Amino acid sequence: MRILLINGSLRGEMSSSLKIARAFVQGMVEENGEDQTIVTEVALKDKNIDHCHGCFCCWKNSKGKCVIHDDMDEIRQLVMESDVIIESFPLYFFGLPSKLKAFMDRMICYVSEYRAVNGDESTGRFLHEMRYPELMQKKLVLISACGYEETVDCYDSVRLQFDRICGPNGYTLITAPQGGMLAEKTFENKVKRYLVKFTEAGKEFVRDGQVSDATMKKLEIPMLGHNTFAQAINLNWDEPGVGPYGKIVP
């Protein structure tokens, strides 16, 4: 099994979503067997990715080939070679961070052109076919951390977006609240225990091909209780030198 982990956070090793994603991948590797699994990590922050120019040459002229040549050439190749694509990202204004969105927009060459087909309005109108059939065999997992105390309602727009793009059963979304706290040294031991749940979910994903609703519910339980979280987040903003936010990202 080939796993491609695309990290859409610009916080490098401080990234909370990357921590969760790596824990999940660890579970996948353990379940699938180390010698049977190849993991490739791509940090979008280190990649040169232009925005989609919207020229539609990839739909009309060059059928599947983007006219812009930058690091997307290499990343698209990695996507083609992988069985599971994991996109890890922080929630930004209830949506995707712009670098990940730029990556996604540049994948439009792998989607077939939009055509008018009579009668498709009620079902699947917004689902474009994949240009290459092998893309349908790949699994997409989204793993995201957000800053709020709980994830309730935070991911509605992300869910809606991917329901439209992949179909409701075409992807797996794993989310975690209190993201900043995963980078806080004070909670190091708690974080270790918390991440075990994501490793277990990774194992389940390989075993069953999905993460059950019961496991999802467990993953959504916040790491800190309300009072501890409230104290920690407020101290973070009020006390210089305390807390994970505001540290310079190398």
Ligand SMILES: Cc1cc2nc3c(=O)[nH]c(=O)nc-3n(C[C@H](O)[C@H](O)[C@H](O)COP(=O)(O)O)c2cc1C
């Ligand atoms: C520009 C910006 C927008 C954000 N918007 C949200 C938001 O809408 N909801 C939320 O819960 N957290 C929001 N956050 C907080 C991040 O999602 C949170 O800190 C996350 O854990 C960062 O993950 P990372 O360490 O992987 O980058 C925002 C942060 C930034 C910098």
